[in-house]
Amino acid sequence: AQSVTQLDSQVPVFEEAPVELRCNYSSSVSVYLFWYVQYPNQGLQLLLKYLSGSTLVKGINGFEAEFNKSQTSFHLRKPSVHISDTAEYFCAVSETGTYKYIFGTGTRLKVLA
Amino acid sequence: SQTIHQWPATLVQPVGSPLSLECTVEGTSNPNLYWYRQAAGRGLQLLFYSVGIGQISSEVPQNLSASRPQDRQFILSSKKLLLSDSGFYLCAWRTSQNTEAFFGQGTRLTVV
Numbered sequence: 001a002q003s004v005t006q007l008d009s010q011v012p013v014f015e016e017a018p019v020e021l022r023c024n025y026s027s028s029v030s031v032y033l034f035w036y037v038q039y040p041n042q043g044l045q046l047l048l049k050y051l052s053g054s055t056l057v058k059g060i061n062g063f064e065a066e067f068n069k070s071q072t073s074f075h076l077r078k079p080s081v082h083i084s085d086t087a088e089y090f091c092a093v094s095e096t097g098t099y100k101y102i103f104g105t106g107t108r109l110k111v112l113a
Numbered sequence: 114s115q116t117i118h119q120w121p122a123t124l125v126q127p128v129g130s131p132l133s134l135e136c137t138v139e140g141t142s143n144p145n146l147y148w149y150r151q152a153a154g155r156g157l158q159l160l161f162y163s164v165g166i167g168q169i170s171s172e173v174p175q176n177l178s179a180s181r182p183q184d185r186q187f188i189l190s191s192k193k194l195l196l197s198d199s200g201f202y203l204c205a206w207r208t209s210q211n212t213e214a215f216f217g218q219g220t221r222l223t224v225v
Contacts, residue, residue: 009154032212043119043203043216044157051212090157094212099145099164100172101205101214105156 002027004093006104013081014112021076021107023091033074034092034101035065044090050074061085086111115140119204119217126224132177132191134220136204139185144206146187147214148179151201163187199224 003026013019025031032051036044048059055067065076074091091104119136126132138144148160159172161179169179176195180188187204201221205214 006156034213036216041201041219041221043218044205045216046213049213092157099162099207100159101147102159103149103157105154 004104010108012110016080023074025093030096032094036090038088081111117217123221129193134189136187138206147205149203194224
């Protein structure tokens, strides 16, 4: 069965510093991978997705993620964060050909002035 | 363009009362529909998903049920709420043309 692990529940970082949010997944078949962002009391918004091809994926708001098949990871990065990036970030996996999306427990990013 | 409507935004219900949360999608047909629950520190838990009218798959045995009476309508129900049913409930959809799910704005349910 597929699963997703987000190792960091909270990540504090100063404004304009780089950040990496970690995500590891487990699956016996090929997968699609996603990062979503959630602002307080709102739904989830897609940041980026990996389907196939280039392992470096660029998304909205300056975020990017790198798919590493050997390490079963899909870490999210941003070279310089802003206060407005403060939110909760979720990694998700979907096995190709299935209808289900499995989410990690989320990482709360807090950007400090 | 496609949109998803989820209501109410917030709900406070006493223990033992019934529940009905509704989600509708506009601008698409035959979507896959999902109900997720978000509890503090537990991420998003998939509760139900549906690939068509009347077709419901339950992921977690619990006090809740789901129904899909129309193609673009997905309803989450309970006959008697428990305190543990409190949480943030999110409806989502996707079509065969998409690989990602699109989420509604959620319903904050507090059972007291």
